[in-house]
Amino acid sequence: MVSAKPGKTIAKAASGSDAGSWSDAEFRWDDALAELAGASTDVLNLGAVCADRQVALGQGEHVALRWLGRQSERRDVTYHQLSDQSGRVARVLADLGLQPGETVAVLMGRVPELYSAALGIWKAGGIYCPLFAAFGPGPIKARLELGGARILITTDELYARKVAMSRPGLSRLQHVLVVGESFADGCGDFRALVNACLPLSPVATKPDAPAFLHFTSGTTGTPKGVLHPHRAVLAHLVTGRKVFGLSASDVFWCTADPGWVTSTAYGLIAPLVCGATLIADEAELEPRRWYGILHDEKVTAWYTTPTAIRTMMRYGAALARSYRENTLRVAASVGEPLNAEAVLWGQKALGVPFLDTWWQTETGAITIANAPGEGSRSGSMGRPLPGVEAVIMRCEGGTPNRIDAVDGVGELAIRTCWPSMFSGALGEEPRYGECFRDGWYFTGDLVRRDADGFFWFVGRADDMIKCGALQIGPFEVEACLMDHPAVAEIGVVGKPDMLVREVPVAFVSLNPGFEAGDALRAELLSYARQELGAGMAPREIHFVEELPKTNSGKIMRRVLKAKAVGEPEGGDILVSLPPCPGRYDDE
Ligand code: ATP
Ligand code: MG
Numbered sequence: 001m002v003s004a005k006p007g008k009t010i011a012k013a014a015s016g017s018d019a020g021s022w023s024d025a026e027f028r029w030d031d032a033l034a035e036l037a038g039a040s041t042d043v044l045n046l047g048a049v050c051a052d053r054q055v056a057l058g059q060g061e062h063v064a065l066r067w068l069g070r071q072s073e074r075r076d077v078t079y080h081q082l083s084d085q086s087g088r089v090a091r092v093l094a095d096l097g098l099q100p101g102e103t104v105a106v107l108m109g110r111v112p113e114l115y116s117a118a119l120g121i122w123k124a125g126g127i128y129c130p131l132f133a134a135f136g137p138g139p140i141k142a143r144l145e146l147g148g149a150r151i152l153i154t155t156d157e158l159y160a161r162k163v164a165m166s167r168p169g170l171s172r173l174q175h176v177l178v179v180g181e182s183f184a185d186g187c188g189d190f191r192a193l194v195n196a197c198l199p200l201s202p203v204a205t206k207p208d209a210p211a212f213l214h215f216t217s218g219t220t221g222t223p224k225g226v227l228h229p230h231r232a233v234l235a236h237l238v239t240g241r242k243v244f245g246l247s248a249s250d251v252f253w254c255t256a257d258p259g260w261v262t263s264t265a266y267g268l269i270a271p272l273v274c275g276a277t278l279i280a281d282e283a284e285l286e287p288r289r290w291y292g293i294l295h296d297e298k299v300t301a302w303y304t305t306p307t308a309i310r311t312m313m314r315y316g317a318a319l320a321r322s323y324r325e326n327t328l329r330v331a332a333s334v335g336e337p338l339n340a341e342a343v344l345w346g347q348k349a350l351g352v353p354f355l356d357t358w359w360q361t362e363t364g365a366i367t368i369a370n371a372p373g374e375g376s377r378s379g380s381m382g383r384p385l386p387g388v389e390a391v392i393m394r395c396e397g398g399t400p401n402r403i404d405a406v407d408g409v410g411e412l413a414i415r416t417c418w419p420s421m422f423s424g425a426l427g428e429e430p431r432y433g434e435c436f437r438d439g440w441y442f443t444g445d446l447v448r449r450d451a452d453g454f455f456w457f458v459g460r461a462d463d464m465i466k467c468g469a470l471q472i473g474p475f476e477v478e479a480c481l482m483d484h485p486a487v488a489e490i491g492v493v494g495k496p497d498m499l500v501r502e503v504p505v506a507f508v509s510l511n512p513g514f515e516a517g518d519a520l521r522a523e524l525l526s527y528a529r530q531e532l533g534a535g536m537a538p539r540e541i542h543f544v545e546e547l548p549k550t551n552s553g554k555i556m557r558r559v560l561k562a563k564a565v566g567e568p569e570g571g572d573i574l575v576s577l578p579p580c581p582g583r584y585d586d587e
Contacts, residue, residue: 047122087199089120100125132259156180225426364420465494
């Protein structure tokens, strides 16, 4: 078991063009715009800068996309091919009457056509709206309706299982283009149409024209439809270079599902705009396969999630070390807090630490992150990227006040307007407006900042546990118990209490080799009291097989809260971890 206390600086620095520190006095977003748009900075098209620009730079024969199929198939797509195919997709969409600013929904797993479809939609001036393929027909129908899509691109199999039954009720949906072998009534053959036409030149979209629409994870409530402009690519270019050091010599792998913004931003745009080769693996999380990909494909930069990291940790460091001969230069995580132990486990097992990065669907790109070496502090979210001004605010009597004191807790706020700032919240205009005050965007996350400027996640504003005079951030309690060797995953929530309003209670899943029972419960409770003090330690510990997760793999505290008070749990839980065959072997 690796034991690590928060606050350690990571020893090994990764090399990358800009790796090491975020400080950059010369930084200007306009330079990124000038680099991508050239002289005419009032035109910026995401599809063109991701593919055609690389061809113009002489990178046409470089591999843009390496697709790995479930059955060990492998296909390379060069920048030239991606440019050509996406131009043809744009032509097909234009022929269907797609108007600039119109939404095209895409329901596909990680198949090669996904990438040409996204770029083609942008080239035609449309809004790319990916949908999570593991959703059932109900959530897909709801999102198709909310997004107002007239055109859907999907696969034959997904259409049959998830859309066909709802189609009669989807009055706005006129065209369905299908990738595959069988074409139901009312569906066009995507590949045949694309092969039969000539590429369309990219539409001259304005940088502020809407480009992609995502739905949030729904961790705290109903998912929101969040819109971003073409201009967001500036943030993907900059963070691709700063956080991952990306250039043409890199092989970059982002494991996010295409339905989430992380996949659009870092599984698609960032590696392409930086001219790297991106890996698209069709299969789902399976640690042995993943280690094999890192090794065989010579991945240099990797972006994944705490859930995936915790799963790999459950399989043990010995398995990871058997793939130790890897080419990884940088590995990073996003989506949930990453405890210090997981950061350092990466160092020990893979030779690079997992650097935590913070952002949300609304910010469109990484805004706060750890840099390799001195620029990191394990257990923290890191420091704001250049061009991002982040502060801590507390609202008293409706007026936001800036908290500059070291370790003062408050809501994370970001100065408007960074390029990937969301430009709208679908159907929720008042809520969109409420996120902004006095030139700041309020993120809804509570954080503190240490003396060196590192931000530390405390919890979501809604998740804070109000225990007497104490405000307890669930993550601090979780991070402490994660250091105990028995704990695989943990969620801490507030349970109503007559005397002190709320008390913290913990739901814990165990690592292989540990048995749930009164003895372990007593040990964990006493460990927490010793480490955190009696006021912050959980009053109850419940052992569970698995924690409830959103479709994007985040622990759902609202479901745990319902469990804690014995209410019905609600139904939007989907993700489950793969069974772990091995013993916990990190001793
Ligand atoms: P919803 O907004 O629908 O409730 P969500 O907030 O989970 O769902 P996302 O936009 O996918 O939807 O997630 C962003 C949130 O995830 C952040 O606001 C933050 O709470 C959490 N998060 C992301 N990265 C980190 C991180 N590195 N550390 C802590 N929390 C993180
Ligand atoms: Mg959110």
